[in-house]
Amino acid sequence: MLVRLRPVVHASPAPDGLHLRGWASSCTITGGAGLWKVWQRLAPQLAEGLPASDLGVPEGTAPAVRAAVEMILEQLRAHDMLVEVPEEWGPDAPAPDIAAWLESVADRPVEAWRRLRAVTVTVAGTGVLAGMAVRAATAAGLAVVVVPGGETAAAGSVAVETTGGTPHVGAADTSLVAADDSSLVVSAGKFLVLAGCGADVGHVLPPTEPRLNLVNTEAIDVADRLGLTGEPTEVLAALIGSAAVHRLICAVAGLPDPSTEFVVHPGEAVPETTFPMALVARLDPLRATYHPLLTRSQRTLDATHLTTDDPWRAFEALVDPELGPVETPRFGALPQVPANLATSGDALGIGTTAEAARLDAALNAIKTDGVVGLTKSHARGSALRLAARFHQGEPVPEREWATHATARRWWKALTLRFAVPAEATVERLAPNAFKAEIRHQQRILAWSIEATAGDAVAFAALAATGYAQAGRDGTAHLNGAAPQKVDDEQPDWITPEWLWPADVRDREEALQTTLAALPNIKIEPSTLDGAR
Structure with missing residues (x-):
C-alpha cells in the first residue's frame, strides 16, 4: 500500500507560505516563501505515492527544510488530503477517471470500488431521462439492467445493451416501476433513488431503502410542489439522470452524499440535526441546488x-x-x-x-x-x-x-x-x-x-x-x-x-x-x- 496525495488536492502560493484545497476542506500554511519551493519538490513524490515507512524526512536534511516538510505533512493528514491506495489496482481496476475520483473522496478507495462492482444498478424508466441514467452508470463501470417505465419486470434476468461496452446481464427488481418518461427510479443493493424531470425543472430525492409505497408518495409531493410538467429536455435530463446515479453510487460505496454539509466517514453516524436534502434543478438559467426535504414522518x-x-x-x-x-x-x-x-x-x-x-x-x-x-x-x-x-x-x-x-x-x-x-x-x-x-x-x-x-x-x-x-x-x-x-459570543x-x-x-x-x-x-x- 502507498500513501498518496488525493488527486483533487490543489496548491497555490501564498505571500507567506502556501494554500491547500481538498474536496472537503482547505488550509493555509504560513512560514515563509520557501514553503512553496518545498511543496514543489514534495508534491510530485506524494502524487506518485510512497510507502508509509518512507513518508518522512531523510537524514541529513537541513533543519528548516525538515520543519517545513513535517508541517506540510501534518496539515495534509489533518485535512484528509492523503489516502492509502494499492500500488496496482489489479485486473478489475476502474477506469482512470473513476480511480482518481475514488482516491479523491473515499477513505478506502479499493473497498469502495469492490462495493460498487458487487451490485447491479437497476434503472426503471424510459425515454431520455432513463437513457441518461444508464449512460452515467455505465460510464462509472457498473453493471446495469433496465425496467421499462410503467411496466413491472418479469422475474429472472434482463439483458441490457449499454452505451459504453458489452451488455451486462442482471436480475431485475420486480417492484421498481416508473410511471412515465418524466420519472426515474435507480436502485442498487439496499439503496434506491427517485428522480423526476419535466420541461424546465427536475429533482433527485435522497437515497433511501426501497419502501416504495412511502417513497413514491414523497416523489409525488415534491413533483407537485415544483410544478413538474412537460417532457424532459435533454440538457436537464442529463443533469437529473447523472445526479441520481451519483447519489446512488455514493450510498452504495459508503461515500458521503453530495449534499452533505459534514464529512461523514464509513461507520460514523450522520449528525441527527441534518435533514434529507433533495436536489432541485432548473433550466433557465441552468442551475442545481440542494434543499432540505421534510419527509412524511418529519x-x-x-x-x-x-x-x-x-x-x-x-x-x-x-x-x-x-x-x-x-x-x-x-x-x-x-x-x-x-x-x-x-x-x-x-x-x-x-x-x-x-x-x-x-x-x-x-x-x-x-x-x-x-x-x-x-x-x-x-x-x-x-x-x-x-x-x-x-x-x-x-x-x-x-x-x-x-x-x-x-x-x-x-x-x-x-x-x-x-x-x-x-x-x-x-x-x-x-x-x-x-x-x-x-x-x-x-x-x-x-x-x-x-x-x-x-x-x-x-x-x-x-x-x-x-x-x-x-x-x-x-x-x-x-x-x-x-x-x-x-449568538453565544456577545460583546461586553x-x-x-x-x-x-x-x-x-x-x-x-x-x-x-x-x-x-x-x-x-x-x-x-x-x-x-x-x-x-
Whole structure:
C-alpha cells in the first residue's frame, strides 16, 4: 500500500507560505516563501505515492527544510488530503477517471470500488431521462439492467445493451416501476433513488431503502410542489439522470452524499440535526441546488410541533423556497422599525429580530384548528396560554411593570410613536403567571401571558405595535415560548434588555407548570400534515 496525495488536492502560493484545497476542506500554511519551493519538490513524490515507512524526512536534511516538510505533512493528514491506495489496482481496476475520483473522496478507495462492482444498478424508466441514467452508470463501470417505465419486470434476468461496452446481464427488481418518461427510479443493493424531470425543472430525492409505497408518495409531493410538467429536455435530463446515479453510487460505496454539509466517514453516524436534502434543478438559467426535504414522518407536526433536534433547521425546511410546505416569509415593503415584520402569504409575523418575525409569520400561515409550535415546548406553551386567556385574576398595579425596561420601550412605541390611545391592564392569574391586555376603547388590541408582569406587557405591547406598524386590524398575540436564536459570543456591552426575550425562556418551564395547574385547563396533543 502507498500513501498518496488525493488527486483533487490543489496548491497555490501564498505571500507567506502556501494554500491547500481538498474536496472537503482547505488550509493555509504560513512560514515563509520557501514553503512553496518545498511543496514543489514534495508534491510530485506524494502524487506518485510512497510507502508509509518512507513518508518522512531523510537524514541529513537541513533543519528548516525538515520543519517545513513535517508541517506540510501534518496539515495534509489533518485535512484528509492523503489516502492509502494499492500500488496496482489489479485486473478489475476502474477506469482512470473513476480511480482518481475514488482516491479523491473515499477513505478506502479499493473497498469502495469492490462495493460498487458487487451490485447491479437497476434503472426503471424510459425515454431520455432513463437513457441518461444508464449512460452515467455505465460510464462509472457498473453493471446495469433496465425496467421499462410503467411496466413491472418479469422475474429472472434482463439483458441490457449499454452505451459504453458489452451488455451486462442482471436480475431485475420486480417492484421498481416508473410511471412515465418524466420519472426515474435507480436502485442498487439496499439503496434506491427517485428522480423526476419535466420541461424546465427536475429533482433527485435522497437515497433511501426501497419502501416504495412511502417513497413514491414523497416523489409525488415534491413533483407537485415544483410544478413538474412537460417532457424532459435533454440538457436537464442529463443533469437529473447523472445526479441520481451519483447519489446512488455514493450510498452504495459508503461515500458521503453530495449534499452533505459534514464529512461523514464509513461507520460514523450522520449528525441527527441534518435533514434529507433533495436536489432541485432548473433550466433557465441552468442551475442545481440542494434543499432540505421534510419527509412524511418529519413533516407531521407530532404533538403540534416539528420533530427535529434543531428547531431552526426544521424552520428553514418548513419555509424552503423550493420544497417548503409553507410560503417563505418575506419582508417586502414592510417597515422594519421599531419592530421586525414579515409576511408568509397573508399571515403577518412580528418579532424583535428578523428571524423571530419570520418564524411568527410562518406558523401563523399554517391553517389548523389547534396551536402549532416549532418545538414541543413552544407548542405546549402557546396552547396553555390560549387555554388560560379568559381566566380572571387579581388586578396588578402599573408600578409592578412600569419599571420593566422592555415593557416601557414597546409601550412608548405603541402610544407615542404610533399615537395609539391604548390602555394596559394586567392580572395575576397565579404566582408567577400574569396576563396583560392592551385595549383601545372596547377593542382588545393585543394580549399576552408570561411569568412576570413586565414580560406580559412587553409582549402585548410589541404585538400591538407590530399591527399598528403594518396597518393591520385585529387582536395580536405574541409569547415567550418560541425558541430564541442567540449568538453565544456577545460583546461586553450587550445587556439583558438588548437580548430580550432570550431570558424569558428561562422562566418558560415553570410558567407552563403553573398554567397547567389552573382550573379547567386541558390541552391535547394532535397531529397535522405539514403539507397543508
